[in-house]
Amino acid sequence: MKKVEHFICEVCNTEYKNEEMALKCEKSHKHPQSVMTAKCRPVTACDNGYPDAVTVLFDDGKCVRYKR
Ligand SMILES: [Zn+2]
Numbered sequence: 001m002k003k004v005e006h007f008i009c010e011v012c013n014t015e016y017k018n019e020e021m022a023l024k025c026e027k028s029h030k031h032p033q034s035v036m037t038a039k040c041r042p043v044t045a046c047d048n049g050y051p052d053a054v055t056v057l058f059d060d061g062k063c064v065r066y067k068r
Contacts, residue, residue, distance in 0.1 A: 030058040 007022035008015050011029040016022040038051035046052070053067040 030060055030062070033057045033059055036063055 006015050006017055007019045009022050009025040009029075011026055014022075014025055016025065034057050036055040036057050038055075039053040040046070040049075040051045043049075050068070053065055055063050055065045057063050
C-alpha cells in the first residue's frame with residue numbers, strides 16, 4: 001500500500017501534489033484591505049443600492065477596480 005500525500009492552498013482550497021506549489025499558490029494571493037471608492041447611481045437608476053464598481057486596496061499596496 002502506498003501512502004499518498006497532498007497539499008491544499010488554504011486561501012483558494014486548490015489541491016497540489018507537491019508542497020512547493022501549494023506554498024507558491026498561498027503566497028500568490030493578494031488580500032483585500034479596504035474599499036477605497038465605490039461608484040454608485042441614484043435610486044432612480046439603481047433600485048438595489050449596490051455600487052456599479054468599487055476600487056479595492058490590497059495588502060501589497062495596489063488598488064484594483066471591480067465592476068459588476
Ligand atoms: Zn491558492
